[in-house]
Amino acid sequence: MKIAVIGGGASGQMAALTAAGSGAETVILEAGTVPGRKILSTGNGRCNLTNLALDPALYQGSCRRHASLLLREFGVQDTLDFFDGIGIPTVAAGSARGNDAWVYPSCREASAVRMALEMECERRNVRIRKEARAVSLKKQTGRFLIGLENGSAEEADRVILTTGGKAFPKSGSDGSGYALAASFGHQIVTPLPALGPVISSSPYTKNLSGLRAEALLSLQADDTEIAREYGEVQFTDYGLSGIPVFQLSGRIARELAADHRVTLVLDLLPDKTEQDIRMDLAERKLRRRDRESGTLLLGLVPSKMVPVLFQESGIPLHVPCREISQNGLTRLAELLTAFAFPIGGVKDFDACQVTSGGIPATEVSLNLESIKCVGLYFAGEILDLDGPCGGYNLQWAWTSGYAAGKAAAKTAE
Numbered sequence: 001m002k003i004a005v006i007g008g009g010a011s012g013q014m015a016a017l018t019a020a021g022s023g024a025e026t027v028i029l030e031a032g033t034v035p036g037r038k039i040l041s042t043g044n045g046r047c048n049l050t051n052l053a054l055d056p057a058l059y060q061g062s063c064r065r066h067a068s069l070l071l072r073e074f075g076v077q078d079t080l081d082f083f084d085g086i087g088i089p090t091v092a093a094g095s096a097r098g099n100d101a102w103v104y105p106s107c108r109e110a111s112a113v114r115m116a117l118e119m120e121c122e123r124r125n126v127r128i129r130k131e132a133r134a135v136s137l138k139k140q141t142g143r144f145l146i147g148l149e150n151g152s153a154e155e156a157d158r159v160i161l162t163t164g165g166k167a168f169p170k171s172g173s174d175g176s177g178y179a180l181a182a183s184f185g186h187q188i189v190t191p192l193p194a195l196g197p198v199i200s201s202s203p204y205t206k207n208l209s210g211l212r213a214e215a216l217l218s219l220q221a222d223d224t225e226i227a228r229e230y231g232e233v234q235f236t237d238y239g240l241s242g243i244p245v246f247q248l249s250g251r252i253a254r255e256l257a258a259d260h261r262v263t264l265v266l267d268l269l270p271d272k273t274e275q276d277i278r279m280d281l282a283e284r285k286l287r288r289r290d291r292e293s294g295t296l297l298l299g300l301v302p303s304k305m306v307p308v309l310f311q312e313s314g315i316p317l318h319v320p321c322r323e324i325s326q327n328g329l330t331r332l333a334e335l336l337t338a339f340a341f342p343i344g345g346v347k348d349f350d351a352c353q354v355t356s357g358g359i360p361a362t363e364v365s366l367n368l369e370s371i372k373c374v375g376l377y378f379a380g381e382i383l384d385l386d387g388p389c390g391g392y393n394l395q396w397a398w399t400s401g402y403a404a405g406k407a408a409a410k411t412a413e
């Protein structure tokens, strides 16, 4: 009995290792020149491979129940043990927000994770066919026939489809796996880019471009707050980026797709109330009364932000502080706690880390087998599930890869 895994990313290699570990003859068909190329880019080259405080409720998409159940079979501790077992000890380290649950390899090198997985595949006799892009998938008289772009083919008794989504296509995941699934009648929940920067029509993003600032972000759909995130926002010439923006981007994509008006409201001084800020600004005005108005916010916010905040509050820049009106101060205090950026979209797949959407939960059994075709399994990002930053998406790749590999090998016994 032979199992073919189409796509040699994180989930594909885990699926292949599990299937081979159960005794199945296993081959990975990988379109690129190396398996696991996307792993190299994860966690800023350090590979945030899981999360000690992983909460299954934070996953989005229809396969959430699958994730909750399968994480009980292969969860965070299993992931740590697995990597330790292949010579990659791990360490929990602080994220940008001081969260110390994000797990990395101790050496902090994603390349070590990629290489150790490939070496383990070789050790377990998984055959890896590189530059082997699958372009067709058929089932004839109980066997799968996989047509490759280079004109050759591969036959197998079971197939695990782990071609990823559409995010970051330069790493190989260009969405071609959806067509292979669709050839068996599978529906695809429209793939949308997630965990990425967002586009804003605010006139100020260009002036602020390059600036990083800690803020509390309130995501509002039609003026109602639906989510919050805290962290370092990066301003770009087209909009906003940074981990808290990434975390909200999936929700933003869905709200925009539902035709809701989306705004990100930034509280630039979340530790202070608007009342405290008003009092502070009044004191500053007195203390710096003969200085230029721009010095009012010196030490409170990054200097690049001052002209923007003044313009929006109607305060002239080159007058003495004593001439700033009470109205101007009130408006400034409001802005410091609620600076609104209208959001028009999420950047495209090139700039995003994951795909929301994919094969829906209704079309896969709880062991990730297709309900349209016996012997066809799915794992990883091709399924309709996406998680926040912090190791959630790789954990899903390991968990679902393990589950699909185990189930496929079992039926192939």
Ligand SMILES: Cc1cc2nc3c(=O)[nH]c(=O)nc-3n(C[C@H](O)[C@H](O)[C@H](O)COP(=O)(O)OP(=O)(O)OC[C@H]3O[C@@H](n4cnc5c(N)ncnc54)[C@H](O)[C@@H]3O)c2cc1C
Pocket: 006, 007, 008, 009, 010, 011, 012, 029, 030, 031, 032, 035, 036, 037, 038, 039, 041, 042, 043, 044, 047, 048, 049, 050, 132, 133, 134, 135, 162, 163, 164, 165, 167, 168, 171, 172, 173, 174, 175, 176, 177, 352, 353, 354, 379, 380, 381, 382, 390, 391, 392, 393, 394, 395, 397
């Ligand atoms: C920049 C970046 C940083 C990230 N950082 C993190 C992080 O720190 N932590 C985290 O948890 N997640 C992170 N992610 C998300 C995570 O990397 C993915 O969710 C995960 O790699 C998905 O694994 P996968 O196996 O499903 O798909 P992929 O890793 O995308 O692998 C799919 C593979 O299939 C191959 N393939 C595609 N089509 C075909 C075909 N037709 N035939 C043969 N092969 C094919 C591709 O070449 C690719 O190798 C990051 C993503 C990006 C882009």
